[in-house]
Amino acid sequence: MRIAELSRRSGIPVPTIKYYLREGLLPPGELSSPNQARYGEEHLRRLQLVRTLLEIGRLPIAGIKEVLNEIDRPDPNVHAAMGRALNAIGPKETDSGVDGEVDELISRHGWRVSPTAPARQAVAEVIAALRRLGAISLLDRLDDLAELAGRIGEIDLETVADQQTPEDMVYTAVIGTIMGDRLLAGLRRLAQESASAERYGNRLKS
Amino acid sequence: MRIAELSRRSGIPVPTIKYYLREGLLPPGELSSPNQARYGEEHLRRLQLVRTLLEIGRLPIAGIKEVLNEIDRPDPNVHAAMGRALNAIGPKETDSGVDGEVDELISRHGWRVSPTAPARQAVAEVIAALRRLGAISLLDRLDDLAELAGRIGEIDLETVADQQTPEDMVYTAVIGTIMGDRLLAGLRRLAQESASAERYGNRLKS
Numbered sequence: 001m002r003i004a005e006l007s008r009r010s011g012i013p014v015p016t017i018k019y020y021l022r023e024g025l026l027p028p029g030e031l032s033s034p035n036q037a038r039y040g041e042e043h044l045r046r047l048q049l050v051r052t053l054l055e056i057g058r059l060p061i062a063g064i065k066e067v068l069n070e071i072d073r074p075d076p077n078v079h080a081a082m083g084r085a086l087n088a089i090g091p092k093e094t095d096s097g098v099d100g101e102v103d104e105l106i107s108r109h110g111w112r113v114s115p116t117a118p119a120r121q122a123v124a125e126v127i128a129a130l131r132r133l134g135a136i137s138l139l140d141r142l143d144d145l146a147e148l149a150g151r152i153g154e155i156d157l158e159t160v161a162d163q164q165t166p167e168d169m170v171y172t173a174v175i176g177t178i179m180g181d182r183l184l185a186g187l188r189r190l191a192q193e194s195a196s197a198e199r200y201g202n203r204l205k206s
Numbered sequence: 207m208r209i210a211e212l213s214r215r216s217g218i219p220v221p222t223i224k225y226y227l228r229e230g231l232l233p234p235g236e237l238s239s240p241n242q243a244r245y246g247e248e249h250l251r252r253l254q255l256v257r258t259l260l261e262i263g264r265l266p267i268a269g270i271k272e273v274l275n276e277i278d279r280p281d282p283n284v285h286a287a288m289g290r291a292l293n294a295i296g297p298k299e300t301d302s303g304v305d306g307e308v309d310e311l312i313s314r315h316g317w318r319v320s321p322t323a324p325a326r327q328a329v330a331e332v333i334a335a336l337r338r339l340g341a342i343s344l345l346d347r348l349d350d351l352a353e354l355a356g357r358i359g360e361i362d363l364e365t366v367a368d369q370q371t372p373e374d375m376v377y378t379a380v381i382g383t384i385m386g387d388r389l390l391a392g393l394r395r396l397a398q399e400s401a402s403a404e405r406y407g408n409r410l411k412s
Contacts (some may be wrong), residue, residue: 008334012407052338083402106396109400114405117395117396119392122391131223132258133258135253138381148354149390149396150397151397152396153353176341177342183344184334186325187351187355188355190359191317192363192383194312194317196366199363
């Protein structure tokens with residue numbers, strides 16, 4: 001199909017598609033004449049993925065590129081590829097000064113986590129921020145939350161293991177992790193409102 | 207203290223503090239002369255809150271204003287205030303076309319949720335996106351995830367109920383919800399890596 005049809009079917013304006021092409025988020029079409037390219041169903045799928053990572057995943061363009069590179073790279077070791085893809089969409093490393101606390105948390109839950117996993121610093125950073133803001137009551141429940149997160153992580157890996165090909169496993173891990181964050185945030189707000197209604201007997205007004 | 211000391215103690219540059227003052231994210235200091243204002247500990251605390259909502263909560267300036275308005279507004283009905291504050295930091299409403307599915311999910315879990323809660327649309331939007339992207343294996347586990355989110359929501363409300371004043375309850379609800387999303391995302395990635403190590407017997411490389 002030509003770019004106009006790609007735009008119509010995806011609902012994405014032609015100038016935006018051209019921008020994605022320039023940024024390398026969408027592979028070039030097949031040239032059918034010096035000034036015209038043809039696009040296939042794989043371009044339509046890729047456009048939907050880019051759009052979703054932008055709008056729902058709220059990833060920056062550079063983050064989307066990293067994720068797409070991981071999805072596209074053929075790798076004999078699917079688990080290493082998964083690790084790289086998950087790190088690409090993970091929180092960035094900073095220095096929070098509470099690493100020891102995260103080490104202890106990981107050890108209390110018997111988790112096996114690489115010493116260089118960026119998520120260690122991400123968790124440390126949130127713990128430091130909660131303490132700085134004096135909102136420490138959530139920290140009293142850190143182990144309860146970690147246990148529930150542990151069960152969510154197991155569900156995530158089960159959905160990955162259900163896939164038939166290494167490419168599908170990496171795709172499922174990346175999409176499931178990004179979209180899963182949003183899904184859990186939404187489900188958590190529904191559950192908070194319901195818990196508040198149960199506890200106080202009236203509904204929260206929107 | 208003067209603005210220079212406020213900057214030194216908060217680690218936030220003076221021009222940035224002036225920007226927050228202009229945007230109404232920080233209340234004005236007390237004028238000690240026509241050109242000079244004095245700031246107190248409450249300004250320092252507010253600066254830390256704004257910084258955290260920006261950097262870790264990744265809220266836009268307008269979203270931070272909404273949250274601060276809710277924290278500042280004295281309201282005899284703490285639960286209504288909590289509802290407004292949580293909606294202010296919640297996902298924005300869109301039309302996804304899968305509302306009926308979310309209604310059924312809420313009803314299966316016996317949740318009490320207002321028909322206009324923005325989180326309904328947020329969940330519907332993620333479900334629609336997962337289906338569009340062909341990543342449906344996570345949807346097969348939707349009820350398992352909802353059950354775990356339900357337990358997280360109960361923990362959240364318990365931390366709110368522990369607070370002594372209505373102001374502290376709203377503050378804890380807002381901070382706990384925003385920071386909790388980040389905390390859970392980090393814990394989930396640690397758990398995913400560990401579940402992958404357990405399942406495949408090797409650690410994910412970073």
